[in-house]
Amino acid sequence: MYPYIFSVEIPWFNITLEPRFYGLFYAMSLLIATRIVIAEVTRRRINLSEDEAMNMTMLLFFAGLAGGRAYEVIFEWPNYYAFQPFWKVFAVWEGGLAIHGAILGGIIAYPLYCRVKKLSLAAMFDISAMCMILGQAIGRWGNFTNGETAGPVTDFWTGIVFPAGTTVDRYAHGAPVHPTMIYESLGNFLIFFLLWKLRLRNFRPGLLGAVYLLSYAVLRSLLTPLRMDNQYFVIADTKFLAAYAISLLLFCAGLLWIYKQMLWLPDEDLIEKIALESVVPAKSKKGAKGAKGVKSVKNKKGWR
Numbered sequence: 001m002y003p004y005i006f007s008v009e010i011p012w013f014n015i016t017l018e019p020r021f022y023g024l025f026y027a028m029s030l031l032i033a034t035r036i037v038i039a040e041v042t043r044r045r046i047n048l049s050e051d052e053a054m055n056m057t058m059l060l061f062f063a064g065l066a067g068g069r070a071y072e073v074i075f076e077w078p079n080y081y082a083f084q085p086f087w088k089v090f091a092v093w094e095g096g097l098a099i100h101g102a103i104l105g106g107i108i109a110y111p112l113y114c115r116v117k118k119l120s121l122a123a124m125f126d127i128s129a130m131c132m133i134l135g136q137a138i139g140r141w142g143n144f145t146n147g148e149t150a151g152p153v154t155d156f157w158t159g160i161v162f163p164a165g166t167t168v169d170r171y172a173h174g175a176p177v178h179p180t181m182i183y184e185s186l187g188n189f190l191i192f193f194l195l196w197k198l199r200l201r202n203f204r205p206g207l208l209g210a211v212y213l214l215s216y217a218v219l220r221s222l223l224t225p226l227r228m229d230n231q232y233f234v235i236a237d238t239k240f241l242a243a244y245a246i247s248l249l250l251f252c253a254g255l256l257w258i259y260k261q262m263l264w265l266p267d268e269d270l271i272e273k274i275a276l277e278s279v280v281p282a283k284s285k286k287g288a289k290g291a292k293g294v295k296s297v298k299n300k301k302g303w304r
Contacts, residue, residue, distance in 0.1 A: 003146050022142035029138045033057050033131035040127045040199070045273050046119065059113055060106055060128050064135075067105015068097035075231040075242065098231070099136055099220075100246045106132065122206030122261070129212035130195050136216075137188035143181040151178030151226035158182075171228060180226045187219045202270050207263035213254030217247040 005024060008017045034057045041048045048056070073081055073089050075098070081089060106128060114121040143149040147166025153159075159176025162168040168177055194215065195208050224230060224243045232239040257263065 020142075021145040022139075025138050025142040026135070029131075029135035030057065030061050032138075033061070033135060036131055036134070037127055040130070044123055044127075044270060046123060048117070048119065052117070056113060056124070057131065059109060060131060061135075063105040063109035064102035064132070065092065065097070065105075067108070068099060068102035071098040071101020071104070072096045097139075100243065100250075103132070103216075103250070104246075120205055122204075122209065125209035126199070126205055126207070129209040130192060130199070133188050133192045133195065133212055133216065137185050137192060140181040140185035140188065144179065144185075149181045149227060149229055151180040152228060154178050168228075177228075178226050180223055183226065184219065184223055187223070188216075191215045191219065202267045202274075204261060204263045204265050204267050206257060206261055210254040210257045210263060213250045213257075217251035217254070221247045 003020050003022065004018045005021055006017075006019065009015075010017060034054055037053045037057045038050055041053045069090075069092055073096075076096070110125060110128060111121055113119075114124055140149075147162045147168050150160075150162065150168040150172075153172055153175045154177060156178065158179060160179045161174060161176050162172060164174070191212065195212060198208055198211065220243055224241060224247075227243075231242045234240075
């Protein structure tokens with residue numbers, strides 16, 4: 001609705017500086033995700049330095065960015081990008097990032113990173129799942145400020161009128177529409193809080209990632225009828241909603257992963273590490289206390 005944070009003309013260079021809320025929200029997501037990764041790597045006793053954890057977060061971000069943009073450009077090429085200057089393909093600040101493409105981009109890049117660093121793919125996917133869903137929740141407000149990814153015209157009390165010139169107003173013409181991006185943002189926040197609570201239960205690595213795939217697939221499928229920018233696969237002159245197809249794929253993958261790996265069981269290795277670390281400091285403290293007592297006795301004897 002109001003895509004720009006501010007607008008400043010720079011006459012010397014004949015340009016106008018107009019940073020967007022869309023970019024601001026993704027920058028916020030990246031900063032918060034970095035803190036989550038560092039905290040979870042420490043809590044899970046993963047052999048990864050703070051710098052490496054930050055690099056991993058950047059990798060996840062750019063893999064998602066590339067995947068989301070590639071997905072959007074491929075599906076919208078015949079409808080939009082084929083008639084635009086080529087640089088528009090890279091104009092991510094104008095919007096146009098498909099979340100399913102971002103998920104697929106992460107799924108492709110993450111195994112490669114974990115293989116190089118010799119890390120547990122399941123454990124790292126748990127951490128990235130929390131970062132992804134939180135980034136989606138915050139990023140949807142960028143769609144709101146851009147005036148895109150909304151739903152059909154409605155008389156429901158949640159309906160919002162978008163200003164003239166926005167993508168939504170091209171079909172709404174001043175009528176209120178479902179703010180589907182806000183619905184999804186709220187749903188994504190609920191999924192994040194669910195994962196945030198589950199992480200402390202110390203289930204087997206991979207459960208959080210699987211729950212993320214399951215829950216987001218359900219959420220997106222429920223909201224797909226309330227979107228006006230759905231994309232399609234065309235097979236033998238028959239259209240299939242891409243959101244439904246990929247959500248079904250992600251849902252089945254998450255369900256199969258839980259069943260095959262029995263992810264509902266506790267993570268014995270992590271629980272054992274936590275137990276050992278709680279015992280060692282206790283012994284050290286006891287030993288230090290004993291040494292202090294001996295030292296005080298010796299001092300007293302010396303005074304005699």
